Amino acid sequence: MLAAFSGGKGKIEVRETPVPSPGPGEVLLRVRACGICGSDLHFYRGEFSLPPTISPGHEFAGEVVEAGEGVEGFAPGRRVVVEPLRTCRECDYCRAGNHQLCPRRVLLGTFAPGGLAEYVAVPAYTLYPLPEALDFELGALAEPLAVAVHGLHLVDLSRGERVIVLGSGSIGLMATLAARALGAAEVTVTYRYEHQARAALAAGATRAVPADDVSSLAGEKPDVVVETVGGRAETLGQAVGLVRPGGRVSILGLFTGPAQVNALTMMLNEVRMVAAIMYCRSQRLTDFEAALRMIEADPERARGVITHRFPLSEADQAFRTAADKSAASLKVQVHP
Numbered sequence: 453m454l455a456a457f458s459g460g461k462g463k464i465e466v467r468e469t470p471v472p473s474p475g476p477g478e479v480l481l482r483v484r485a486c487g488i489c490g491s492d493l494h495f496y497r498g499e500f501s502l503p504p505t506i507s508p509g510h511e512f513a514g515e516v517v518e519a520g521e522g523v524e525g526f527a528p529g530r531r532v533v534v535e536p537l538r539t540c541r542e543c544d545y546c547r548a549g550n551h552q553l554c555p556r557r558v559l560l561g562t563f564a565p566g567g568l569a570e571y572v573a574v575p576a577y578t579l580y581p582l583p584e585a586l587d588f589e590l591g592a593l594a595e596p597l598a599v600a601v602h603g604l605h606l607v608d609l610s611r612g613e614r615v616i617v618l619g620s621g622s623i624g625l626m627a628t629l630a631a632r633a634l635g636a637a638e639v640t641v642t643y644r645y646e647h648q649a650r651a652a653l654a655a656g657a658t659r660a661v662p663a664d665d666v667s668s669l670a671g672e673k674p675d676v677v678v679e680t681v682g683g684r685a686e687t688l689g690q691a692v693g694l695v696r697p698g699g700r701v702s703i704l705g706l707f708t709g710p711a712q713v714n715a716l717t718m719m720l721n722e723v724r725m726v727a728a729i730m731y732c733r734s735q736r737l738t739d740f741e742a743a744l745r746m747i748e749a750d751p752e753r754a755r756g757v758i759t760h761r762f763p764l765s766e767a768d769q770a771f772r773t774a775a776d777k778s779a780a781s782l783k784v785q786v787h788p
Contacts, residue, residue: 459504
């Protein structure tokens, strides 16, 4: 089979490798769509290391080819979405449904093979049936949308509340989709590029504001601010200054360096700040189930986030496009 691998900073190589065999409790999956995430770009830029023998990609959907020993309910041909967390399933966190906090968790596509390959073996417990109404590229959006759902659940977003989303990359757009689906009355989004502003409004934002004009939002005091920029941006400090007294801040951006926050402002205003990682199963609906329902409710709005599609043989070009803001890229997908 063909699979993509890191060839060093700024380089992705596609080469032949053996088709994996599913072990006990695993299924062999034929990957049909895999998104490139912002965290994948951190590896691509050399900000984090990625083993050269591991295929990246954790936003993927496909169909079952073969079920390993002990697997039931996932016969060959079954269309599925993958929740890409390999966990121990035994610790207190896993038992409580907070498997994203498992001390032995492994995100597929980092230290275990991911979805930028024609085939991948995954634990059967990571699979969700793909609803009949959704195709594979929509299914591959469930993972990033579940990240946003989780971040909003942690700050208890309620119907009718007002939200500001800092950043309108793919996670910012997913946070916008999720906030509106959860009943937010207003969602204001900041952007750096005009194509991001258009995409944010199409995703349900009620307003889009240039990122260098954040100070104009100072008097609005929303109930929730969602930070999605990360890196070395100043957005975490901005979030604390923007949110109303008693409000909440959800951190979804992946920071690559220390971030400054005015702790006195947090204290005086009793601002609650919660950082989110991946997704959980402790709610009535798991974050993935909630995400899939949101996509089912408005599939074309979700599809609008996808701007580029590439075959696996052009994975290197897919990463270059995802990393190049001048390409007007938002969500780039690879379709093996």
